[in-house]
Structure formats: structure tokens, C-alpha cells
């Protein structure tokens with residue numbers, strides 16, 4: 001176990017104060033708060049969740065590096081030098097690779113996974129409450145879009161009693177470029193191929209490509225239900241999700257979002273997690289278009305990659321074409337006792 005947990009529990013307490021979150025330097029303070037929460041949650045489970053801490057550090061450092069103004073890990077931990085050096089000792093790879101490799105998902109997805117570890121996938125309410133508790137503390141801060149998600153989605157097979165629930169959260173980025181970069185990175189490096197194909201059908205705009213259609217219709221027996229994290233209220237699928245995954249609303253008269261940027265919603269991540277694990281559902285959810293071919297997919301993928309590289313160039317990120325693979329951290333027994 002990483003010795004930082006004990007120290008960070010204190011830091012998390014301090015970060016909880018409203019003054020801390022209200023003050024300037026929002027990106028920095030939110031980063032510290034979320035990292036503190038992750039270390040604290042990781043210390044509460046017997047399971048090894050160091051991989052999630054490793055991943056979120058990389059994802060936050062990456063978003064910091066392309067933020068306006070940019071934040072280096074040293075900026076984020078300004079005034080916490082001792083802690084920074086211990087964190088670097090425990091988790092060296094995010095520090096080494098945040099400026100060259102892309103994350104496969106945005107930071108709040110790691111918070112979601114940590115909550116699922118802690119509560120168990122069957123405990124939907126508890127998972128939601130944990131996330132709501134964290135976002136409600138962050139939402140008080142100004143410019144609150146940084147690093148937090150506003151929606152969670154649950155997908156499961158309703159034909160099987162007590163079937164596994166697969167979760168997803170909306171993109172936790174702020175600003176047009178970071179959001180578009182994360183959607184492109186998820187298409188190319190993170191999502192299940194069906195979800196990626198559906199999103200690539202539109203990316204980066206709202207117009208369907210005339211040579212590729214990877215959209216699909218989710219089978220009727222699959223529940224895919226999104227909720228606002230602010231109040232737990234159910235969110236009907238927006239028009240983008242309807243176009244991508246064939247999600248419809250029970251009551252057509254119901255008020256719903258006009259359509260977020262394609263791939264931005266919690267539904268995408270939740271369905272990606274489901275389809276990565278449920279082969280049978282994946283077969284049933286095959287895109288039906290004759291334009292769904294390997295050749296056309298490659299063309300669409302090349303297009304997304306080109307756009308991604310242009311965007312990264314614009315935000316002055318020097319990409320090595322790699323995606324970050326988080327790793328488990330193990331420390332020697334002696335090291336733990338030193339603290």
C-alpha cells in the first residue's frame with residue numbers, strides 16, 4: 001500500500017473546505033481535491049486499486065498540460081513539495097508520460113471505477129451517492145466544468161436476473177478542444193469498437209459521414225438509463241444518443257437535451273463497458289448499414305486520427321502516438337514502515 005494514503009487523508013480533509021474550492025486556481029484545486037479523494041477511497045478497500053490512482057494522475061496531468069493556462073504537476077502541487085516528491089516516488093509513470101501519451105478516458109471515469117470497486121457493481125444507489133457527494137463539493141467552485149462529470153449511465157441485460165451493471169460517466173473535460181480530444185482518443189484508443197464506430201460516424205461534427213455508418217440499435221432487452229449527478233433525476237437519452245445507439249424515449253413528448261456533442265454522454269462509456277464484456281449483446285447490436293465495412297471504418301478512423309493530431313498540435317502537445325496503460329504499484333514492506 002502506498003504510504004501517501006495517510007498523508008492524503010489529511011489533505012482531503014483540508015480540501016473539503018469551501019474556501020479552498022472557491023478560491024482562484026480552479027483547475028489546481030479541483031485536481032488536488034479529486035486526487036485526495038481517490039487516494040482516500042483507495043485506502044478504504046482491500047482490493048488493489050493503485051492502477052486507478054495511477055491512471056487518474058496521468059489523465060489529470062494530461063488535461064493540465066493542455067489547459068489554458070497550462071498546469072504542470074509542479075503547479076498543481078505548488079506548496080506541497082514534500083507530498084509531490086512522495087507521490088512521484090509511488091507513481092512515477094504518470095509524471096514521465098503525461099506529456100507524451102494520451103489518456104484513454106477522462107479523469108472522472110477513474111473516480112467512477114473506484115466507486116464501483118468500493119460499493120460493488122450491484123449497489124447502484126450507493127455508487128451514485130458516492131459520485132454525487134464528490135461532485136456536489138466540486139460544483140460549488142467557479143468554472144465547475146473542469147474534471148467533473150454531470151451524468152452517470154447504467155446498462156444491463158434485463159432478461160437475466162441480477163445481471164451485471166455496467167457504468168459510465170459523461171466526459172469530464174472543460175472547453176471545446178479538450179472535449180474533442182478526449183472523444184477522439186476514446187474512439188481510437190479506448191472504447192469498444194461498436195461504440196467507437198457509431199461515434200466516428202459523426203465525429204467531429206453533427207453531420208453523418210456519407211461513406212461510413214457504424215451506428216447501431218441497442219437490443220430492446222438492454223437497459224441503458226442515465227441520471228443527473230446533481231439530483232439523481234433520470235435523464236432521457238438526448239438526440240445524439242438516439243442517433244448513435246437507437247435509444248428512444250418512452251414518452252416522445254418528454255423534454256430532453258437537443259443533442260450533446262457525439263460521444264460526450266455517459267451512455268457511450270456505459271455501453272462500451274457492456275459491449276466489451278457481453279459478446280452476445282455485441283453480436284445483436286451490430287450496425288446494419290452496408291457502409292459498415294472494414295475499409296470505410298479505416299477511412300473514418302484515419303480522419304479522426306488526423307483531426308486528433310491537428311488538435312494536439314494546436315494545443316502544443318507532442319504526442320508519441322501512444323496511449324497510457326496504467327500499472328499496479330507495489331512497494332516494499334520496508335518502505336511502508338518508513339512513514
Ligand SMILES: [Zn+2]
Nearest residue numbers: 238240241265
Ligand atoms: Zn446523449
